[in-house]
Amino acid sequence: MRLVVFSGTSEGHALCRFLSARGAVADVYVATEYGAAVMEPMPGVAVHEGRLDADGIAALVDAETLLVDATHPYAAAVTDNLRAACARTGAQYERLLRPALDAAGVAAVPDTAAAVAWLNAHPGKVLLTTGSKELEAYTAVEGWRERLYPRVLPSVPVLEKCAALGFAGAHIIAMQGPFSREMNAALLRQTGATILVTKDTGASGGFAEKLSAARETGVTVLVVARPCAENGRTLEEMQAYLAGKLGLAGPARAQRESLPRFPLFVSLAGKTCVVFGAGRIAARRIGVLRRFGARVVTVAPEDRACVGLTHCRGYEKSDLSGAFLAVAATDDRTVNRRIARDCAARDIPCSVADCAAASTFFFPAVCEGGGLTVGVVSDGSAHGKTAAAAKRIRAVLEEFDD
Ligand SMILES: C[C@@]1(CC(=O)O)C2=NC(=C\c3[nH]c(c(CCC(=O)O)c3CC(=O)O)Cc3[nH]c(c(CC(=O)O)c3CCC(=O)O)/C=C3\N/C(=C\2)[C@@H](CCC(=O)O)[C@]3(C)CC(=O)O)/[C@H]1CCC(=O)O
Ligand SMILES: NC(=O)c1ccc[n+]([C@@H]2O[C@H](COP(=O)([O-])OP(=O)(O)OC[C@H]3O[C@@H](n4cnc5c(N)ncnc54)[C@H](O)[C@@H]3O)[C@@H](O)[C@H]2O)c1
DSSP states (O other): OEEEEEOOSHHHHHHHHHHHHTTOOEEEEESSHHHHHTSOOBTTEEEEESOOOHHHHHTTOOTTEEEEEOOOTTOHHHHHHHHHHHHHHTOEEEEBOOOOOOOTTSEEESSHHHHHHHHHHSOSOEEEESOSTTHHHHTTSTTHHHHEEEEEOOOHHHHHHHHHHTOOGGGOEEOOSOOOHHHHHHHHHHHTOSEEEEEOOTGGGTHHHHHHHHHHHTOEEEEEOOSSOOOOBOHHHHHHHHHHHHTOOSOOHHHHHHSOOOOOOOOOTTOEEEEEOOSHHHHHHHHHHHHTTOEEEEEOSSOTTOOOOSBOSOOOGGGGTTOSEEEEOOSOHHHHHHHHHHHHHHTOOEEETTOGGGOSSOOOEEEEETTEEEEEOOSSSOHHHHHHHHHHHHHHHHTTOO
8 A cells, every 4th residue: 555645734744754763655745845845854755846736646646545635724725636636546535634722712713704804893913824825815904014914934935925915024024933922922012913813723833822922912813714624533543543554563763774784786887876066075976986987977066176067056856867876965954855855756876975864875985906896884873983994994905906
């Protein structure tokens, strides 16, 4: 049974960590680059990014697929598409729920239109924490330019949208949550808001911190209800269900990571090996790969170690096409992670210079002499030992030279 998770939420992220730690293999789909970037590389978990409609989803799943819908409780359209694609293909649909919190004593409306009507009946400045998607609808609030302070994600498209709608810079709060009670209270005081509008985003959405901050500052809370009541499993229930269904044992990750790496001696003659970065580490590896006859493609915006660049620019996904293996040796951790993820999605072995856990192959210390080749790697925790052992092995191999 193939496991596919549609995520982008913290509970989806937690489920992926649970699965990876138990040695499960899963394809995870997130809608945005932002969603992909917050997923750290995890063994067995391949992250794919992009928005998919029902046809796109149906093309990914079949009757052998178990699809976990861990999308946001307010992403109703995505959930509809996932359900439709599963119904059409025979894939099993499982909904990961974010439990609603009990929010007694706050005003509640069924949807965005009702929230706008409510705000038109209640004056005062508003801290709007419902995200950027429905922002346009809120421009129907009377005096919105002066009254509304939307809090949105700090991504360029989102900020462009805010600007295009006509929100002034002094009114846009661009920051990534989760937010503490103190932070919410400070923002309420700073903006002079007397109303806080929120969705019922549950515990991981920081709902409780919004409620307590509003209580502390005497601000009225308006909750926009979830699109519909849903059936499904909570995170704990889903973990237990999948562990049973997939026969997952206890946490196997530590065990798997300490397993020694198999020394696979392959011919690199004419094979395309892509190296990202052109610093000290990249230069050392490019030298080794060239010595073994590989066709080395080098990509970096700056050739610090004079390796000779194929592409003088930053990493692009298309650089991986046709690659037999890849080495991520830039000095930018985010870029190295991205390369690791993109390689995992394409089954291209990748050595990641700043993250042993994300490496699907380890670049060995190569020792040669007397017609022998020895590759040395550690369990990923003792690179100093690797270098020291390699030095001694090189001396031994010299004895075989005639
Ligand atoms: C064998 C060798 C091949 C080569 O690089 O050519 C190699 N590392 C070598 C040297 C070395 N590595 C490091 C230092 C400086 C500090 C120190 O001395 O400790 C030095 C010394 C130096 O550079 O002089 C630090 C380091 N290395 C990795 C991390 C990240 C992490 O652990 O997560 C960090 C922390 C860096 C950071 O976070 O910034 C990760 C990896 N390094 C690997 C290979 C892969 C596993 C092989 C294994 O474990 O045995 C692996 C997992 C992935 C990969 O890169 O493929 C080469 C010996 C060459 C030779 O002697 O011929
Ligand atoms: N595995 C190892 O053996 C080992 C040893 C020491 C350090 N490290 C790690 O290796 C990494 C590289 O170390 P270094 O000393 O070679 O660094 P460096 O600073 O000398 O070189 C970094 C290179 O990355 C390039 N780069 C930056 N952004 C890029 C992008 N978007 N696309 C492509 N290339 C990009 C730069 O232009 C530069 O050529 C660091 O993360 C370091 O922590 C690994």
